[in-house]
Amino acid sequence: MITWLHPSDRHPRAPNAGGEPDRALVPAIPENIPGLGASSSAPDSPESRGVFGRGREIAELAQRLQEKPILLVHGIEGIGKSALIREACRRLPGLRYVPIMVATHTDADALFRQLASGLDLHEETPLPPRAPPRRIDAKILAQHVRESRVVHVHRGHELLESGRFRDRAVGKLLLDASAQLPGWRFVLESARKFPETLLPSRFCAMKRVRGLEAAAVRTYFRQPFGEGDPRGWALKPEEAQALYLRLGGKERGTGAHPLGMMLLASVADGLGETPLAVAFPAVARPRPEESYWRFQEHLFDDLYGKLLTPAQQHLLRLAALYRAPIPAGHVEALQRRVGDGDALRALSKRLLLSRDAGQEHYIPHGPFAKLAAKRVAEDFDLQVDHRVIADAWLERDDPKGLPHILAANEAAHHLLEAEEFHRLGDLPATLLGRDTRSQLERWSVRLHERRDYRSNRYVLGLLTMLDPNNHRAHRFLGEAIERLEGRGAEAALEHYLRARDLYPSFPPYLANVGRNLINRREYERFVKLVDELAPRDRQKAVDAYIHGLYGKCKERMGKGKAASLYRRGLIREDRATVSLYNDEAVYLRKRQRYTEALAILDEANERGIMDDHSWAIRADILQESGSGAASSRLRRERIAAGSRNAAFYNDEALYRWDQLEDPAGALAILEQAKEIGCANDHILSVEAGLLEALDRGEEASRLRRKRIAQGTPNTVFYNDEAVWLREQGKYDEALVVLDDAERNCRPDKYIRAIRRSIERKIAQERRGS
Numbered sequence: 001m002i003t004w005l006h007p008s009d010r011h012p013r014a015p016n017a018g019g020e021p022d023r024a025l026v027p028a029i030p031e032n033i034p035g036l037g038a039s040s041s042a043p044d045s046p047e048s049r050g051v052f053g054r055g056r057e058i059a060e061l062a063q064r065l066q067e068k069p070i071l072l073v074h075g076i077e078g079i080g081k082s083a084l085i086r087e088a089c090r091r092l093p094g095l096r097y098v099p100i101m102v103a104t105h106t107d108a109d110a111l112f113r114q115l116a117s118g119l120d121l122h123e124e125t126p127l128p129p130r131a132p133p134r135r136i137d138a139k140i141l142a143q144h145v146r147e148s149r150v151v152h153v154h155r156g157h158e159l160l161e162s163g164r165f166r167d168r169a170v171g172k173l174l175l176d177a178s179a180q181l182p183g184w185r186f187v188l189e190s191a192r193k194f195p196e197t198l199l200p201s202r203f204c205a206m207k208r209v210r211g212l213e214a215a216a217v218r219t220y221f222r223q224p225f226g227e228g229d230p231r232g233w234a235l236k237p238e239e240a241q242a243l244y245l246r247l248g249g250k251e252r253g254t255g256a257h258p259l260g261m262m263l264l265a266s267v268a269d270g271l272g273e274t275p276l277a278v279a280f281p282a283v284a285r286p287r288p289e290e291s292y293w294r295f296q297e298h299l300f301d302d303l304y305g306k307l308l309t310p311a312q313q314h315l316l317r318l319a320a321l322y323r324a325p326i327p328a329g330h331v332e333a334l335q336r337r338v339g340d341g342d343a344l345r346a347l348s349k350r351l352l353l354s355r356d357a358g359q360e361h362y363i364p365h366g367p368f369a370k371l372a373a374k375r376v377a378e379d380f381d382l383q384v385d386h387r388v389i390a391d392a393w394l395e396r397d398d399p400k401g402l403p404h405i406l407a408a409n410e411a412a413h414h415l416l417e418a419e420e421f422h423r424l425g426d427l428p429a430t431l432l433g434r435d436t437r438s439q440l441e442r443w444s445v446r447l448h449e450r451r452d453y454r455s456n457r458y459v460l461g462l463l464t465m466l467d468p469n470n471h472r473a474h475r476f477l478g479e480a481i482e483r484l485e486g487r488g489a490e491a492a493l494e495h496y497l498r499a500r501d502l503y504p505s506f507p508p509y510l511a512n513v514g515r516n517l518i519n520r521r522e523y524e525r526f527v528k529l530v531d532e533l534a535p536r537d538r539q540k541a542v543d544a545y546i547h548g549l550y551g552k553c554k555e556r557m558g559k560g561k562a563a564s565l566y567r568r569g570l571i572r573e574d575r576a577t578v579s580l581y582n583d584e585a586v587y588l589r590k591r592q593r594y595t596e597a598l599a600i601l602d603e604a605n606e607r608g609i610m611d612d613h614s615w616a617i618r619a620d621i622l623q624e625s626g627s628g629a630a631s632s633r634l635r636r637e638r639i640a641a642g643s644r645n646a647a648f649y650n651d652e653a654l655y656r657w658d659q660l661e662d663p664a665g666a667l668a669i670l671e672q673a674k675e676i677g678c679a680n681d682h683i684l685s686v687e688a689g690l691l692e693a694l695d696r697g698e699e700a701s702r703l704r705r706k707r708i709a710q711g712t713p714n715t716v717f718y719n720d721e722a723v724w725l726r727e728q729g730k731y732d733e734a735l736v737v738l739d740d741a742e743r744n745c746r747p748d749k750y751i752r753a754i755r756r757s758i759e760r761k762i763a764q765e766r767r768g769s
Contacts, residue, residue, distance in 0.1 A: 046087045048227050053216025054084055057209070061088035064205040065150065069178035071187045072156070072194040075209035077366040078259030078296075081189050084209055085152055095150040095185060099356060101325055104158050105409050105435030108169035113405065115151065115177070148183030156188035163195045166434075171199060178203055191366065211255025214244035220258075221275055224265035233274055246279045248292040257292065259365055262351040263299045270307035270350070278302070300371045303350065311340035312347055313375070316364070318385055319353065320372035321417075324410055325361035326353075330392040337388045383418045390414035394426075405431045412436045412462075416443050421458040429465045437466050444476060453483040464495070471502035475509060478516075486713075488519030504533070505540035514549035523553035544570070544577035551583055560587060571603070578609040585617050594625040612638065612645035619651065628659055639672060646680045649673035653686055663693045681707065681714040688720060697724060708737065713745040722754050731758050 046054060065071050065088065075081045089097045100114040153159075165171045174186055188194070194206060212220075218240030223232045235243070247256040247264065268275045278299070304313060315338045319326060326334075335341050344362065347353045353362045364372070376382060393411035408431040415423050416439055440463040447456035460477035463470060478495035485491065493516045500509040510530075517526040530550050533541065542550075547570055554563035567584045570576040581604035588597035601618050604610050615638055623631035635652040638645070650673075653666040670687045673679045679687075684707060691700035704721040707714070718741035725734035738755050741747055 047219070049083075049087070050220075050224075050226055051080070051083045051087055052219045053212045054080070054087065057084055058087045058091065061085065061207060062091035064207065065089075065092060065185050065187070068203060068205045069182075069185055070174060070199060070204035071185070072190070072198070072204055072206045073187060073209060074190045074193045074206070076254075076257075077191045078257050079209050079211055079255075080258040081209045082152075082154065083258070085187050085189060089150045089152065089187070092150055092185065095148050095183070097152065098149050099152040099154060101154050101406075102156065102158050103323060103406075103409070103435060104166070104438075105433030106159060106170075107167040107433060108173045110405060110433060111170055111173060148181075150185040150187065153186065153188045155190075156194075157190040157192045159188075160190075160192075160195075160198075164198065175199065175203055211248050211257050212244075212261075213255060214241045214249065217244045217247065217249075217256050217261065220261055221265065224262065225269075231269060233268075235275075239276055243275060243279055246292075246295065251292060254292075257296070259367060260292065260296050260299070262365075263296065263303065263368070266350045266352075267299050267303050267307070270303065296367065297371060300368065303352075304372070304375070307350065309340070309343075309346075311338040311343045314338040315340070315343040316347060316352060316368075316372045317376050318389065319347075319362070319364040320369045320376060321385060321389060321414070322364070322369075322410075323413060324406060325356060325363045327392075328360055328362065329395075330389070331362070333388055333392045333395075337385070386414040386418035387420055390418055390420065390423075404428075405433075409433050409436050413439060416440070416459075419455070421447075421455040424458050424462045427462070429462065432462075432466055437463060440466070441473075444473070448476065453480040456480045457484065464498075468498075469502055471499040471506075471509065474499035474502070475512060478512060482516070488516055490520075492516060493520070504537040507541050507543045507546060510541045511545055511549065514546065514553070518549065518552060518556075521556070523557045526550070526553045527557065544575065544580060547575075548577070548579045548583055551580070555587065563587070571600075578604055578611050578614060581609070582611075582614055582617055585614075585621070589617070589621050589624065592624075594621050597621050612643055612648075615643075616645055616647040616651070619648070623651075623655070628655065631655070639669070642676065644676055644678040646673060646678045646683055649678065650683050650686060653683075653690070657686075657690060657693070663690050666690055667694070681712060681716070685714070685716045685720065688717075692724070700724070708740055708744075711744050715741060715745050715748055715751060718745070719750050719754060722751075722758070726754070726758050726761065731762050734758050 046052070046058060051058075061071065061073070061084065073081055073085060086097065089095065100111075102111065102114075159165055159167075159170055177184065178186065193208070196206075198204075214237075218235050218237065221233045221235055221240070221243070223229065225231050243261075243264070244256045247260045248254050249256050264275050264278060267273075268278045271278065279295075304316070308316065315334060318334050318337065331344050335343050344353065348355075348362075351365075352368050353364055355362055390411045393407040393414065408428055412424070412427055412432055413436070415421070415427075440459050444456055444459050444463065447453075447459060457477065457480045460473050460480060463473045464477055467473060474495040478492040478499065481489050481492040481495070493513070496509065496512040496516055500506075500513050503509055513529065514526050517523070517529075527550065530538075530542065530546065547566075551563040551567050554560075554566060564584060564587055567576065567580050567587075570580055571584070581600055585597045585600045588594070588600065598618065598621055601610070601614055601621075604614055615634065619631045619634045619638075622628075622634065632652060632655055635648045635655075638648045639652065649669055653669040656662045656666040656669065667687065667690045670679070670683055670690070673683050684703060688700040688703045691697070691703070701721060701724055704717045704724075707717045708721065718737055722734040722737045722741075725731075725737065735755070735758060738751055738758075741751050
């Protein structure tokens with residue numbers, strides 16, 4: 001039963017073991033305190049706007065603003081900083097109060113755009129006048145002043161990093177603007193303490209905001225829901241003191257939290273209880289001993305779980321996803337998402353959301369937003385929520401100006417969280433800030449780990465637009481493009497070259513260019529690129545791997561002897577890695593110089609640098625030189641050692657099939673490859689051929705059909721399956737397989753020949769019928 005404010009009402013008491021507050025811990029408050037009587041607040045007083053017990057602090061802040069142009073106000077979340085600042089600004093006659101919001105991506109230019117509406121500037125996206133090289137020319141600012149202002153910067157801590165401004169030009173802008181615009185005042189509000197040395201003391205003052213005294217708590221609960229709302233509770237002084245301690249007053253130097261008072265009033269009203277009954281439950285968890293923050297969390301649990309409908313809970317979770325104040329224009333879309341056109345009004349009534357001074361935005365109170373964010377996991381359509389918010393930010397009528405800059409950055413954030421990567425290209429890149437770049441970098445790493453190259457291409461594409469000198473982004477974008485379009489893709493080469501130009505001494509960037517050009521058969525281009533390297537870059541960038549690529553290009557240019565001499569020189573100088581030994585051995589094998597090739601590999605083995613590829617080359621040389629049994633023995637040794645190199649399994653299976661006429665034994669070798677997890681397309685195509693040789697054609701067909709359904713670009717599966725179907729007389733099915741080949745891979749002459757043969761058979765059958 002709520003105890004309403006009325007002279008005849010009884011006063012509720014905080015229960016302890018005996019049903020009364022512990023008077024030893026509750027100092028008495030005088031019954032008659034000036035300004036705390038039962039009468040209504042004076043018109044246009046701070047109390048009439050819900051700000052109680054702050055008269056002395058309001059006067060102090062107003063005095064400091066008159067003395068210095070910049071005021072830094074800090075205090076923990078929910079302590080009442082914003083309301084206190086607004087009231088102090090009301091005492092500065094002739095100054096227009098202008099609240100602005102900043103975020104981590106706000107730099108000096110973005111901050112200036114928010115200030116520009118008070119200047120006689122008409123550009124759609126005004127930039128501050130500058131003097132070279134990047135310094136804002138504050139003297140020109142004074143020429144554009146239309147009116148004096150007091151600018152209230154909410155969330156000022158977002159501008160800071162490691163004890164200073166993220167963008168140092170922000171501090172310079174504030175100081176210069178203060179000097180050149182003497183009629184302006186700036187108040188930066190922060191949930192964290194400002195560094196003492198952030199700005200010179202001659203320009204700024206600093207103030208910490210603490211909570212309320214017990215007398216203000218008592219006054220607040222008389223009429224907690226504002227002027228004109230009769231709901232409230234009459235508290236005795238000792239009861240107000242008990243609530244004061246419960247709401248943070250027992251924490252030294254803090255005082256009662258105004259936001260906690262609002263939450264307690266809302267919960268008590270909703271549950272039909274008194275604030276004392278909620279704060280000190282007779283039968284419940286032992287709340288009196290817990291900290292204020294734990295108590296606030298319990299209050300929020302009661303409000304969220306017992307008083308809010310599912311739609312209101314969902315809307316509160318949506319609000320918690322916002323990083324900036326919620327524009328009033330978003331409300332319709334958000335309420336449509338939760339299925340309740342009255343949900344926002346209900347949350348406002350519960351004091352969970354408030355409107356800004358201009359009535360243009362809704363602001364979820366910081367602590368409540370954090371507590372709601374913990375419940376975001378309850379929403380199984382979180383990505384849909386982010387998409388709805390992104391769409392709301394993008395649906396703006398004005399294409400330019402500061403609101404659109406904020407909207408673009410917020411839309412980018414929510415599109416990323418919604419994983420709507422394909423829409424990133426629709427964002428105006430010129431309006432996106434540093435915070436968006438940081439998010440793109442984090443998402444790129446995440447998508448790379450997922451091997452989601454298609455999505456990462458969108459992310460990295462935008463990142464390279466925003467940060468064209470980011471060599472890592474260019475590198476990974478090139479790699480993603482090659483994963484999607486194949487090795488040697490021209491679009492990938494553009495980014496590889498850009499990364500290499502930005503960091504010419506980094507070997508992997510030159511290697512990416514080399515691999516791409518080799519796949520494009522542009523061998524001369526890579527050789528020329530290496531030959532023209534500056535001596536300093538050549539010394540750092542050309543490692544053993546680059547030497548190998550350089551030798552391959554020389555060889556494929558028809559200069560095999562020169563390439564061999566180049567590799568031999570590096571081997572003699574002991575500067576060669578195993579890849580150079582392998583390349584030289586392959587070169588000698590192709591020229592049937594088997595003894596020399598084996599000697600090169602023996603030298604690598606003596607150095608202890610042989611890898612699986614080296615042993616596979618050795619096996620090939622032995623087989624080609626007529627030592628098939630030795631070659632088979634080597635492969636079987638590597639297989640027994642657990643090698644995951646598919647070449648051993650593939651070559652050994654072919655040897656057993658072709659040379660030993662043992663298809664069953666060959667199939668067993670391939671089964672080992674599948675068990676160890678190294679079966680590639682080549683092995684699977686050989687397995688399908690073996691199955692056919694064993695009269696298990698249906699199994700072979702199923703194996704090929706599975707890879708075709710997975711979209712393999714390997715034409716062997718399509719060719720072999722189409723031929724098998726043709727031999728079965730299933731011409732229509734064979735043509736469907738060839739159509740799949742047209743979509744999934746580059747059709748070769750064999751596919752075209754098979755299609756013509758099938759079409760001829762169909763024509764022959766029609767003539768015969």
